[in-house]
Each structure stands twice: as structure tokens, then as C-alpha cells.
Amino acid sequence: MSIIYVCIATSLGEIASLYPVSGGVYYWSFMLSPPKHAPLVSWIVGWLSVIGNVVVTLSVNFATTQLILSSVNRESVKNPIGLSSDQQSTILSTSLLSGTLFFALGLCERF
16 A cells, blocks of 8 residues: 555655645646646536545544543543533544634744
8 A cells, every 4th residue: 555655655756846835735736637627627516525534624623522531531530511522522522622723723823
């Protein structure tokens, strides 16, 4: 499987050296696709990139939440509020996602 990753990285490196622009994959897909389909292809690639970034951010937050919650022995910790395990996961995931958005959107510079 790592050979495939090396081939993909090498081909993307070649494309990046051929079209060194700040647009990245959007511009590459526009320039490398047929002129008739270039706007549609670059639009699809752009949205797939946005969706991919959102999914990666959410999965990292979920994995971090599960790591934190599994490292704490919840049976031995007193739960004065009486939250279930699912509710604790939801609260911690929401707080981590809020913190991620806080820093990603640059809101921390305003405070």
C-alpha cells in the first residue's frame, strides 16, 4: 500500500511543480481537465476538498474525545450531575469542536 502512496505523492509533486499556484487542486483540476468540463470538474474537486477537510476535523475531534474519555475510569469518578456515557461524549465532543472552530476562525486573536 505504501508504494501506491509514493506514486500518488510523486505525481502530485510533478503537478505542483508544473503549476505552482496558490489555488492548488482547484486550479490543477481546472488546467488538466478538458476545457468543456473544466469549470464543473474544478467545482466538484473544490467541494470534495472542503467536505474532506470537515470530515477529517470531525474525526480527529471524535478520536480525541474517545481517547480522553477512555483514559478516565468513569466508574470510579463520581458523577454528581448523573450524565450518561453518551451525554459525556457529546458534551466533550462539542466542547472540542467549539475550541477547534474558535482557533480555526481566528477568534482567539480578538480576545
